[in-house]
Amino acid sequence: MLVLTRKSDEKITIGDDIIVSVLEIKGSQVRLGIEAPKGIAVHRSEIYERIQEENLLAANVVAADFVKAERLWKPRKGHQDKAGGDSED
Amino acid sequence: MRIETTRFGKVEVPEEKVITMPHGLLGFPDKRRFCIFQQKQGSPFVWYQCLDDPGLAFVMTDPWLFKPDYQLDLELAIQAMGWDGDGDQVPLECYVIITIPRGAPERMTANLMGPVVLNPNTREAVQVVLSDEAYSLKYPLLKQKAASCRPPFSAKNRI
Secondary structure (H helix, E strand, O other), X not given: OOOOOOOOOOEEEEOOOEEXXXXXXXXXXXXXXXXXXXXXXXXXHHHHHHHHHHHHHHOOOOHHHXXXXXXXXXXXXXXXXXXXXXXXX | OEEEEOOOEXXXXXXXXXXXXXXXXXXXXXXXXXXXXXXXXXXXXXXXXXXXXXXOEEEEEOHHHOOOOOOOOHHXXXXXXXXXXXXXXXXXXEEEEEXXXXXXXXXXXXXXXXXXXXXXXXXXXXXOOOOOOOOOOOEEOOXXXXXXXXXXXXXXXXX
């Protein structure tokens, strides 16, 4: 891993078109600005990892559970109210 | 094209119904081709069957069926995919993935943080990451009944 020390308002360039700027350092928090071309996804790693894990869980649907889930949850189209709530006029 | 699936046997998928995910789904970067189908008419769920893996299928639904105030920035999807136009011009479709825990379908949840956005014109889709943390990763579709939260032992067994 390349390790660089940067101060506030300094930048790092990655490749030709990705720029990471250190905007502000406050205590243990650092605010970063990331400029990247369209099509390059930039995410907070922990959120990215949580969605990955959730996708892995969601991929293991058992047919019998799906049939039960379909019986349990019957939202009414056109009556888009709160989950489990009663319909309104 | 005719594809083999673990859950539904052989399925005929017309070429124009194939959905491509250039970035894959998070955790499944090499699974690129999918199709959406409804197993039973009137069901609130659709299946998102992977065409590159017979055993890989997700359950999805329309988030506005249970969360009418759900909002997502479609610009995220448009930018990630390089789609032309803005959210008003491209009639994008949005689904959320449902997790049905094994043996406990009453605890099913919807992932509101990582919706799947589909462009019907290009038949491309992308999983968007909503990073503002306004939405739950595990939004319960059914209200939990109090009875399901009973203590593990009855009071008479306690000292």
